[in-house]
Amino acid sequence: xxxxxxxxxxxxxxxxxxxxxxxxxxxxxxxxxxxxxxxxxxxxxxxxxxxxxxxxxxxxxxxxxxxxxxxxxxxxxxxxxxxxxxxxxxxxxxxxxxxxxxxxxxxxxxxxxxxxxxxxxxxxxxxxxxxxxxxxxxxxxxxxxxxxxxxxxxxxxxxxxxxxxxxxxxxxxxxxxxxxxxxxxxxxxxxxxxxxxxxxxxxxxxxxxxxxxxxxxxxxxxxxxxxxxxxxxxxxxxxxxxxxxxxxxxxxxx
Amino acid sequence: xxxxxxxxxxxxxxxxxxxxxxxxxxxxxxxxxxxxxxxxxxxxxxxxxxxxxxxxxxxxxxxxxxxxxxxxxxxxxxxxxxxxxxxxxxxxxxxxxxxxxxxxxxxxxxxxxxxxxxxxxxxxxxxxxxxxxxxxxxxxxxxxxxxxxxxxxxxxxxxxxxxxxxxxxxxxxxxxxxxxxxxxxxxxxxxxxxxxxxxxxxxxxxxxxxxxxxxxxxxxxxxxxxxxxxxxxxxxxxxxxxxxxxxxxxxxxxxxxxxxxxxxxxxxxxxxxxxxxxxxxxxxxxxxxxxxxxxxxxxxxxx
Ligand SMILES: Cc1cc2nc3c(=O)[nH]c(=O)nc-3n(C[C@H](O)[C@H](O)[C@H](O)COP(=O)(O)OP(=O)(O)OC[C@H]3O[C@@H](n4cnc5c(N)ncnc54)[C@H](O)[C@@H]3O)c2cc1C
Ligand SMILES: Cc1cc2nc3c(=O)[nH]c(=O)nc-3n(C[C@H](O)[C@H](O)[C@H](O)COP(=O)(O)O)c2cc1C
Ligand code: FES
Numbered sequence: 216x217x218x219x220x221x222x223x224x225x226x227x228x229x230x231x232x233x234x235x236x237x238x239x240x241x242x243x244x245x246x247x248x249x250x251x252x253x254x255x256x257x258x259x260x261x262x263x264x265x266x267x268x269x270x271x272x273x274x275x276x277x278x279x280x281x282x283x284x285x286x287x288x289x290x291x292x293x294x295x296x297x298x299x300x301x302x303x304x305x306x307x308x309x310x311x312x313x314x315x316x317x318x319x320x321x322x323x324x325x326x327x328x329x330x331x332x333x334x335x336x337x338x339x340x341x342x343x344x345x346x347x348x349x350x351x352x353x354x355x356x357x358x359x360x361x362x363x364x365x366x367x368x369x370x371x372x373x374x375x376x377x378x379x380x381x382x383x384x385x386x387x388x389x390x391x392x393x394x395x396x397x398x399x400x401x402x403x404x405x406x407x408x409x410x411x412x413x414x415x416x417x418x419x420x421x422x423x424x425x426x427x428x429x430x431x432x433x434x435x436x437x438x439x440x441x442x443x444x445x446x447x448x449x450x451x452x453x454x455x456x457x458x459x460x461x462x463x464x465x466x467x468x469x
Numbered sequence: 470x471x472x473x474x475x476x477x478x479x480x481x482x483x484x485x486x487x488x489x490x491x492x493x494x495x496x497x498x499x500x501x502x503x504x505x506x507x508x509x510x511x512x513x514x515x516x517x518x519x520x521x522x523x524x525x526x527x528x529x530x531x532x533x534x535x536x537x538x539x540x541x542x543x544x545x546x547x548x549x550x551x552x553x554x555x556x557x558x559x560x561x562x563x564x565x566x567x568x569x570x571x572x573x574x575x576x577x578x579x580x581x582x583x584x585x586x587x588x589x590x591x592x593x594x595x596x597x598x599x600x601x602x603x604x605x606x607x608x609x610x611x612x613x614x615x616x617x618x619x620x621x622x623x624x625x626x627x628x629x630x631x632x633x634x635x636x637x638x639x640x641x642x643x644x645x646x647x648x649x650x651x652x653x654x655x656x657x658x659x660x661x662x663x664x665x666x667x668x669x670x671x672x673x674x675x676x677x678x679x680x681x682x683x684x685x686x687x688x689x690x691x692x693x694x695x696x697x698x699x700x701x702x703x704x705x706x707x708x709x710x711x712x713x714x715x716x717x718x719x720x721x722x723x724x725x726x727x728x729x730x731x732x733x734x735x736x737x738x739x740x741x742x743x744x745x746x747x748x749x750x751x752x753x754x755x756x757x758x759x760x761x762x763x764x765x766x767x768x769x770x771x772x
Contacts (some may be wrong), residue, residue, distance in 0.1 A: 217501040219742055257739070265686065266531050266738060308502075308741060435529050435536060436738040440494040442514075442540045443529035452522050452543060457498075 217438065218246055219308050224299045225281060230362045235297050236273065238283040239305055245280050248272050249314035250338035251429055251461045254284070255437035257306040259299060264292045269434045269456070271333035271406075272310065282309075285363065287330040311437050312460045315427055320347050320402040326388050326415050328354040331407030332363055334429055338404060339370035350374060350400070354388035354411060357381045389414040400424055406431075416464035426464040430455045471755040473748070473763045475509070475729050477707050478630035478655035480591050482509035482564060482730055485763055486720065486748045489711055489734030490515055490568035490594060490634075491540065492685075493744075496558050502741040506562025507748060509730060512594050512658075513550075513558075515568045518576045520546045524601060525678035530667035535686025535713070536735060537665050539679040541601040542570055547580045551587055559589045568594040568634070572605035574622050581627040592629055595620065595654075598636030598661035600683045610636035610661070616645050617652045624653030632709060635659040635700070637689075642696045643703035650704045658709035658732065659700060660693045686735040687713040694726050701727020701768055715743070717750020724766040 222239035229235050255267035273285045288294040299305065315338050323342060325335050332353060339349055349371030355361045358381035367373045375383025376391050384391050388411060405415045406429040419426030432444040432455040439457035446455050447468040453459065473484035487510040493499060496511045505511070523543025530537045544550070550567065558565055567584055571577035577595065584590055597610035597619055609615045620633055633649040635642060637660035646657050662683025667676040675681075693712020701708050710728025714720050715736045723731045736743045755763055 219502060219740070263533065264531075265534055266536060433527055433529055435538070435735075436492075436741075438494075438741060439498045440492060441529070441538065441738060442491075442523065442543050443538060445523070445526055445528065445543070447526075451520075 216246065217308065217311065219306065222282065222305050222307060223302050224305060225301070227297070231359060233288045234286070234362055235288075236283055236285050237296060238281050239307070240279065240281045243280065245275050245277055245282055246310055248275050248310040248337065250317070250341050251312060251314035251334050252310035253312050253437070253460065254282070254307040254309035255311060255434070256284075256296065258292045258295050259303060259305060261291065261295045264295065266435055267308065267437065268292045268296075269311075269431075269437055271330075271429075272337065273333050274336050282307075285330065285333040308437060312456060313458065315404055315429070315461050317341050317345060319345055322348045322350075322400050323402045323404065324350050324352060324393070324400040326352045326354070326403060326405040326407070326411070328388060328407030328411045331405075331429070331431070334406055336363070336366055339367065343370055350393065352376070352388050352391055352393060354407070355382070387411070387414070389418060394418055403427070405429070412464075413469050416467070416469055419464065427461050428464050428467070429460045430462065431460070471752050471761060471763060473752060475764050475767075477632070477709065477730055478592065480564065480630060484509045484748050485724060485728075485730040485751065486744055487512060487566075487709070487730055487732050488737060488744055489732035490596065492734040492737050495554050496561050496563075496565070499737070499741055503745045507745050508563045510564035510566050511561070512566045512568050512732060514544055515542045515570045515596055515599065516544050516547050516550050516580060517542055517570050518547055518579050520544070520549070527676060527678055528682075530676040530682065532665070532667060532684065532686075533688060535684055535688035537667055537677060537682035537684050538662070539601045539677045539682035541679070542599060542606075547583050551583060555587065555590075564591060565589070566592050566594055566632070568596050570596045570599055570602070570606065572602065574619050576605070577619055578622050578626055581623045585627055585629070590629070592632060592655075593627060594632045594634050594658060595623055596634045596661070598634050598638075600636070600638065600662055600664045600681070601679060607636050607638060607661075607664075610645065611639050613644060613648045617648050620649045620652035620654055630655035632656040632658050634661055636661050637692065637696055638664050643699050646700040646704050650706050654706060656707040656709060657700060657704065658711055660689070660696055660712045663689055663692070685713070687715055689713045690719060694722060697723055697728050698726040698770065714747070715739070717747045717754060720747050720751060721754055721766060724763070725768070725770045727768045727770070729764070729767050
């Protein structure tokens, strides 16, 4: 069930100057969340940030009553979230949105870039329970922008591309050698910047592979009330916050 | 015990707190967060005769203490509302008030006619103030002859109370309020959003796909409050106050300015539980101030 809940800042893990993992804890139970779900976070004490900010749920711990987020500071809200005092209160509305399809796939590819890697931990966790073989393909500008690879390697093979060639293969994710004719993935999940997801979807389409993308449209409410977050699909405009954020790319008008 | 009931054109609302069209979906979206049956009424998302896809994305821009939207009345049309949506929301335990829209007068008439026979629908809100559609919409709300034409046409076919929703994008809102009163409106609701604009200085492009959009939220509250007060003093029909209401104090201010009921809009996005908190806050205020009927607040401004 969707819920409005107060948490407290428990811990920050700084990945670099702009990227961090924020862990919040609560006195009460944390809701069950599914891979792909997100939260609408109220940015505390920041009057110039009026609306909540949508952030994917990185992980939850039902024993410790914690929930965590991987955040890339890009503006006033995401910067402020990185500077709160330990124990300060953060109000979130969650779990929101649909989730990735998990359907006894044998061999899957998870392609992420930027903050789009956040839903992959919960996703990989679920896939592992289904004995699915997982390959991660993470794209970044340069070596210093590649995060969470230690976590991912617990679940599968991790491939990297960087635009400057400082880590992994040089180029964009879609230029990686994994995309050769011989590859045999039966499902691709992708989350990150739109151009990246579109390029991945194109490859998937060409090879008749099911592909799901998690979109990051701007949102006002996150609960399907305002219709601000829509994306065009073959069945008309759909709400990214309730009918998404995960879409089969065949549905999207890309 | 405080009696929170208010009377809008013969319809008794259990309290003055309602939710604004386009900010509360069809109500069900909030069922996980609040007891919907506590609300005075729900003004549901704007409805047109036919399916409308609305405007292109991006449809939203955050602003100082508010937001711009350019949704453009995305909805599946009146038949879908009556046959599919209404049956699932009519038992939410609160008054459901459709918000109707059209690009020509005939469209408003057809929608109103269809709603006339729907059991349980006791009123409609006639939106003549949507700034986000190319044809019709706000055009009906910013000049007197057009406002008269659409109001009297709907009056002829709809036999229950009509609440006309006014645009603030006019020189003198009392003029429009007076002519729609004359044309048969049973109440007025105000304000809809203010026409605004946002630009991304980095790309030199507008943020909204439609270039301009409607401004809502606390940024508009003082202007909305002034307009409610002016209209309250200009007409005899009840006024529903809207614009930047974030808490019970804001709601009480609108009632003191002359609003019989209020609509909570953008605040629902920030706190999906805010509407119920406002009801509790009004009750608290009345109790503390020895007011036994919330309706006694209406127009209680001391000059
Ligand atoms: C479903 C969903 C899940 C997301 N998950 C994560 C996540 O796990 N981690 C994470 O760091 N970010 C995530 N985002 C993106 C995040 O919501 C935005 O980065 C954030 O809202 C920006 O807020 P701000 O106040 O920091 O930026 P602002 O000051 O509002 O804007 C700064 C810049 O960021 C851009 N921006 C604003 N909103 C968005 C947006 N929704 N998407 C992309 N760019 C935006 C603006 O165009 C502007 O250029 C997610 C977005 C969605 C919709
Ligand atoms: C996203 C959004 C969609 C809206 N859609 C409608 C609509 O369909 N019909 C209508 O009459 N008003 C619509 N409005 C206007 C609101 O009902 C209300 O008049 C306005 O937002 C001012 O109130 P607020 O400041 O409390 O939000 C919309 C407002 C927003 C923010
Ligand atoms: S953000 Fe409001 S409907 Fe999706």
